[in-house]
Amino acid sequence: MQFGLFGSAAARRQAANEAAEFDSAEGFRDFIDYNVEAEALGFRGTFVVEHHFTGYGQVSATLNLLTWLGARTRTLRLGTAVIVLPWHNPVLLAEQAATLDLLSGGRLDFGIGKGYRYNEFAGFCVDMDEADARFTECLDVIVKAWTANEPFSHRGKYWQFDNVVVEPPTAQRPHPPIWMGAGGESSVRRVAEAGYNLLLGQYASPADVGRSIAAYRSAVEAQGRRFDPMSVGVTRAFFVCDSEADKEAALQRRLANRVRQLKLATRPDGTVHGGPDRATGDPDTVNRNSAMYGTPDHIAEKLDELRAAGVGYVLVNGGGSGGGARGRESLRRFAREVMPFFADEPSAKAAE
Numbered sequence: 001m002q003f004g005l006f007g008s009a010a011a012r013r014q015a016a017n018e019a020a021e022f023d024s025a026e027g028f029r030d031f032i033d034y035n036v037e038a039e040a041l042g043f044r045g046t047f048v049v050e051h052h053f054t055g056y057g058q059v060s061a062t063l064n065l066l067t068w069l070g071a072r073t074r075t076l077r078l079g080t081a082v083i084v085l086p087w088h089n090p091v092l093l094a095e096q097a098a099t100l101d102l103l104s105g106g107r108l109d110f111g112i113g114k115g116y117r118y119n120e121f122a123g124f125c126v127d128m129d130e131a132d133a134r135f136t137e138c139l140d141v142i143v144k145a146w147t148a149n150e151p152f153s154h155r156g157k158y159w160q161f162d163n164v165v166v167e168p169p170t171a172q173r174p175h176p177p178i179w180m181g182a183g184g185e186s187s188v189r190r191v192a193e194a195g196y197n198l199l200l201g202q203y204a205s206p207a208d209v210g211r212s213i214a215a216y217r218s219a220v221e222a223q224g225r226r227f228d229p230m231s232v233g234v235t236r237a238f239f240v241c242d243s244e245a246d247k248e249a250a251l252q253r254r255l256a257n258r259v260r261q262l263k264l265a266t267r268p269d270g271t272v273h274g275g276p277d278r279a280t281g282d283p284d285t286v287n288r289n290s291a292m293y294g295t296p297d298h299i300a301e302k303l304d305e306l307r308a309a310g311v312g313y314v315l316v317n318g319g320g321s322g323g324g325a326r327g328r329e330s331l332r333r334f335a336r337e338v339m340p341f342f343a344d345e346p347s348a349k350a351a352e
Contacts, residue, residue: 001307001342003334004045005038006081006202006235006315007031009065010057027057027323028065034328036072041335042343045077047111047179047199047233047315050084053123054264063096070104078104081199081235081315082113082181086134087124090141091161098146098170106171111179111199112139117265128267134158139178146175179233185215192219202235202317203290206302209234210309217310229312236306237291238299238316240333247293254320255287293320296337303342 009031011024035046048066051058059065066078078100083093101108114131115121121128137156144152145166154161170176179197182188183204191198198216200209217227239250262283266272292302306314316334321327 001303001311002044002230002313003339003342004043004047004077004079004233004313004315005035006047006049006233006317007319008049008051008058012057024057030323031065032069032072034331035069035076037328038331038335039073039076041332042339043076043335044313045079045107045109047079047081047109047235049081051117052087052120056260063100066108067100067103070100070107075107077107077109079109079111079179081111081179081233083111084115084120085112085138085142086115086126086131087120088138090138090159091145091164091166093138094142094145094166095168097142097176098166098168101170101172101176102168104171106176108170108172108176109179109197110176111181113181117261118267119264130158143175143178146170183212185211188212188215189219192216193223195225197231197233200232200234202237203286205289206305206309209306209311213310229310232311233313233315234306234311235315235317236302237293237320238318238330238334239291239293239320240296240299240330240337241293242295250293250320250322251287251291253322254291255284257319258283258287291320292316296333299334299338300341303338307342 010027012027014024038046046069048059048062050060050062052060062080062083066080069076070078083097085093097108097110112135114135115128118128121131126134137158141154141156141159141161144154145164146169148165151163151165152161153163177197179199180191180194181199181201182191183201188198192215198212200212204212213232216232220227220231237254239247241247241250262272292299303314318327318330321330
C-alpha cells in the first residue's frame with residue numbers, strides 16, 4: 001500500500017474583539033508545513049478540497065494553495081479533491097491547472113466533481129439541477145483545451161469560446177491524471193469507462209469500498225486495460241493515540257465537523273446531497289465505522305481490512321486530531337509505527 005494525504009486548511013476571519021496581531025494565515029502556513037513534513041516522511045501525494053461560503057475558512061482557491069505547496073516540495077503529488085466544475089470557466093481553469101502542472105514538473109492530480117453542498121450552489125446562483133450538464137460540458141472543454149494543438153471554438157449551453165488555444169501546455173501528456181469522485185456502482189463504472197482514476201469517500205464501509213473497487217476493476221478490464229490499484233484513492237480519517245479518552249475526544253471532534261458539513265449540504269426541503277455514505281445513516285455510527293482512530297495496531301487492523309478489499313492507495317485525513325502539534329505528532333506516529341507494516345506489500349498484491 002501507498003499513502004497520501006487528504007484535507008483542508010483554515011484561515012478564519014479576525015473577530016472584532018481580537019488583538020491586532022491576529023494572524024489569519026496561520027492555518028494555511030501550518031497546512032503547508034504539515035504537507036512538507038509528510039513528503040519527508042514518505043507520503044506519495046496530497047489531495048486538497050475546494051469549498052466556499054462556509055464561515056470557517058476552508059480552502060477556496062485550491063490551485064493557488066497547491067502552487068505554493070509545489071514550490072516547497074519536490075516529489076509530493078499535488079491533488080485537487082475536488083475542483084467543482086459547475087462553478088468554473090473551463091478555459092480559465094485549464095490554463096491555471098496547466099500552469100501548476102508545468103511549474104511542479106508534472107505533479108498535478110486533477111480531481112474533479114459535481115458538487116453537493118446546497119449553500120455553495122445557492123451562493124453562486126447556480127441551479128443544482130444543472131450540475132450534471134455543467135460538469136460534462138466543462139470537462140469536455142478542459143480536455144480539449146489540454147490536448148488541442150490548434151485553436152478551437154466551442155458553442156455550448158453554458159460556455160462559448162472563439163478561436164482559443166490554451167497556454168501553457170501541461171507537463172504531463174496528454175494531460176494530468178483526471179480523478180473523479182463516485183460512490184454508486186453505475187457511477188463508478190462510468191469513471192472507469194471514461195479512463196479516469198477513482199476517488200472514494202471517507203465514510204464508506206470497507207465492504208462498500210470493496211464493491212466499488214470490484215466494479216471499477218471489472219469495467220477497466222472489460223475495455224482491455226490493466227487495473228492499477230494506484231488508480232483508486234480511498235480516503236480514511238486517522239488519529240494515532242493510546243488512550244480511549246483521546247480516541248473518544250477525536251471521534252467527537254470529527255462528528256461535530258460532519259454534522260456542520262451536513263447542514264451546509266442540506267436543501268431547504270431537507271434533502272441532503274453527497275452520496276449514500278455521506279447523506280444517510282446515523283452520523284455517529286457512520287463516523288465510528290469508518291474512522292481509523294486508536295493505537296497503531298488498531299489502525300493497522302483497519303488498513304488490513306481495506307487491503308483485503310483491494311485498496312492500494314489510502315489518503316489519510318487527520319482532521320479528527322484537531323490539528324496543531326497534536327495532528328503533527330499523529331502524522332509522525334502513523335509514518336513511523338503504521339506505514340512500515342505495509343511498505344513491502346507489492347502494489348500488485350492489492351489487485352489479486
